[in-house]
Amino acid sequence: MTDASTRGAGQGDGRPFLTNRQGHPVHDNQNQRTIGARGPATLENYQFLEKISHFDRERVPERVVHARGVTAYGYFEAYGAWGDEPISRYTRAKLFQERGRRTDVAVRFSTVIGGRDSSEAARDPRGFAVKFYTEDGNWDLVGNNLGVFFIRDAIKFPDVIHALKPDPVTFEQKPGRIFDFMSQTPEAMHMLVNLFSPRGIPADYRHMQGFGVNTYKWVDADGNTKLVKYHWMPKQGVRSMTEEDAANVQADSLGHATKDLYEAVARGEHPEWELLVQMMDDHDHPELDFDPLDDTKTWPEQDFPPRPVGRMVLNRMPANYFAENEQISFGTGVLVDGLDFSDDKMLVGRTFSYSDTQRYRVGPNYLQLPVNQAKNARVRTNQRDGQMAYGVDGGESDTHDPQVNYEPSILGGLQEAPGPAHGEQGPEITGRLTRERIPRTNDYLQAGQRYLLMEEWERDDLVRNFTDLLSQCDRRVRERMLWHFLLVENDLGLRVAEGLGVDPSEVAHLEPLPGQTLTEEDERRLANLG
Numbered sequence: 001m002t003d004a005s006t007r008g009a010g011q012g013d014g015r016p017f018l019t020n021r022q023g024h025p026v027h028d029n030q031n032q033r034t035i036g037a038r039g040p041a042t043l044e045n046y047q048f049l050e051k052i053s054h055f056d057r058e059r060v061p062e063r064v065v066h067a068r069g070v071t072a073y074g075y076f077e078a079y080g081a082w083g084d085e086p087i088s089r090y091t092r093a094k095l096f097q098e099r100g101r102r103t104d105v106a107v108r109f110s111t112v113i114g115g116r117d118s119s120e121a122a123r124d125p126r127g128f129a130v131k132f133y134t135e136d137g138n139w140d141l142v143g144n145n146l147g148v149f150f151i152r153d154a155i156k157f158p159d160v161i162h163a164l165k166p167d168p169v170t171f172e173q174k175p176g177r178i179f180d181f182m183s184q185t186p187e188a189m190h191m192l193v194n195l196f197s198p199r200g201i202p203a204d205y206r207h208m209q210g211f212g213v214n215t216y217k218w219v220d221a222d223g224n225t226k227l228v229k230y231h232w233m234p235k236q237g238v239r240s241m242t243e244e245d246a247a248n249v250q251a252d253s254l255g256h257a258t259k260d261l262y263e264a265v266a267r268g269e270h271p272e273w274e275l276l277v278q279m280m281d282d283h284d285h286p287e288l289d290f291d292p293l294d295d296t297k298t299w300p301e302q303d304f305p306p307r308p309v310g311r312m313v314l315n316r317m318p319a320n321y322f323a324e325n326e327q328i329s330f331g332t333g334v335l336v337d338g339l340d341f342s343d344d345k346m347l348v349g350r351t352f353s354y355s356d357t358q359r360y361r362v363g364p365n366y367l368q369l370p371v372n373q374a375k376n377a378r379v380r381t382n383q384r385d386g387q388m389a390y391g392v393d394g395g396e397s398d399t400h401d402p403q404v405n406y407e408p409s410i411l412g413g414l415q416e417a418p419g420p421a422h423g424e425q426g427p428e429i430t431g432r433l434t435r436e437r438i439p440r441t442n443d444y445l446q447a448g449q450r451y452l453l454m455e456e457w458e459r460d461d462l463v464r465n466f467t468d469l470l471s472q473c474d475r476r477v478r479e480r481m482l483w484h485f486l487l488v489e490n491d492l493g494l495r496v497a498e499g500l501g502v503d504p505s506e507v508a509h510l511e512p513l514p515g516q517t518l519t520e521e522d523e524r525r526l527a528n529l530g
């Protein structure tokens with residue numbers, strides 16, 4: 001085909017013309033500029049160089065965890081009260097106050113360990129991150145679908161992720177590495193019992209629960225606080241897959257859950273979740289057999305009933321995957337007035353980690369991107385410049401002097417907002433600076449209760465998965481995992497031992513791990529092993 005026939009193809013049918021980023025019309029998008037038809041090419045060919053060099057930079061680093069995911073938009077609608085009791089009794093956060101009040105949301109569902117193009121049918125926790133664009137600025141609730149986590153101290157996060165990620169030499173995900181770490185991490189048992197049951201492979205994103213997992217606080221108008229945990233319940237119901245189901249889905253598509261969400265929203269089937277909150281008085285609750293700030297534990301529902309506070313509907317999908325799914329950035333530090341942190345040692349570490357990675361991954365001005373902006377609040381800062389600075393927030397249409405980019409000033413510029421009704425009212429804290437485990441670890445009880453609550457087919461699947469994976473592990477890892485399982489629930493330990501062809505009394509000689517504290521019930525079970 002000649003140059004003339006390709007050049008200008010499509011002209012005259014009303015479609016807009018292509019330009020480069022400088023606004024210059026592109027008359028020929030098929031041929032570089034060369035000396036003669038057979039080259040050589042010239043170096044001043046701006047249009048070609050711009051095209052190629054932009055392409056060379058199309059990727060930003062994928063998320064170090066939760067790389068594969070899908071974003072959707074919608075709204076959160078508040079219920080305003082529990083029966084006769086207004087929510088304002090417990091939190092002054094504006095988005096929860098009146099019945100029917102709507103707040104825009106962006107949600108990103110994800111898997112954790114695989115890369116950007118990995119399978120969505122993998123056994124993996126699912127991320128459930130919600131950005132509420134409130135009038136007081138953004139609130140991010142960054143949770144998962146399983147309600148608990150592997151560890152309770154943020155300092156262990158890089159290790160647990162390294163163990164779950166592929167081997168650094170062969171790049172193969174290996175049960176031997178995963179269970180090596182887990183066997184030395186008794187607090188992981190509750191998460192493992194969930195993850196290796198069918199709940200570890202949700203059927204898709206519409207049919208899974210979400211949980212805030214970490215403990216947060218609610219703050220009322222007088223500054224009084226309660227501890228809270230958040231739960232998202234899908235109106236669509238919960239559906240999970242066995243290994244076999246997942247293998248079939250995966251044989252067909254690596255991205256079935258993203259596809260399912262796009263197609264459901266396009267059909268007008270807008271998925272919906274109810275948000276429920278569990279609440280406790282804000283102290284350490286010595287009467288409980290677990291610590292309320294421990295994210296490896298759930299709060300018993302009979303003692304702390306989950307109470308509905310609103311519903312969320314997803315009704316729109318992104319127009320651009322990169323701008324809205326790759327660049328969207330959530331963080332546990334992103335809270336609004338009326339919501340607060342607790343001293344949960346995971347939460348503090350997470351709160352540093354999210355914005356730190358986003359400044360690296362997306363860039364220091366990631367909050368200027370449309371998907372991350374506090375679009376329903378007015379943003380006015382004295383932050384300036386940096387890579388890809390897009391504008392000066394607070395400048396235009398404000399009466400203040402944009403030349404005063406500091407505070408305080410008598411000349412102009414921004415001033416501090418009037419204080420909230422009360423000052424900072426945190427608890428008084430005394431204690432030694434230390435490195436210690438929390439006292440009430442109780443690592444097995446809830447894991448065992450979870451096992452007993454499962455349906456028969458779920459237990460069968462769990463036992464099969466553990467047996468299959470542990471058979472691929474080093475003998476020492478296998479024995480230690482069996483020891484933990486026997487402490488979790490005798491039936492679980494005995495069934496996995498049988499599957500592995502191991503006599504359970506062979507693991508009875510194992511001592512508790514260094515520093516491990518056992519409950520009386522654990523000791524009793526251990527004595528029975530011998």
Ligand code: HEM
Nearest residue numbers: 063066108127128129143144149154157213349350353357
């Ligand atoms: C994503 C760190 C624990 C849920 C991430 C990212 C990092 C991270 C660095 C990537 C963020 C990005 O590139 O934008 C940590 C650390 C943790 C921790 C240090 C523990 C100390 C958890 C827990 C949960 C969780 C317990 C669940 C409750 C998520 C979710 C995302 C995520 C949902 C994906 C957010 C998105 O869709 O963009 N985490 N994480 N993480 N994390 Fe965590």
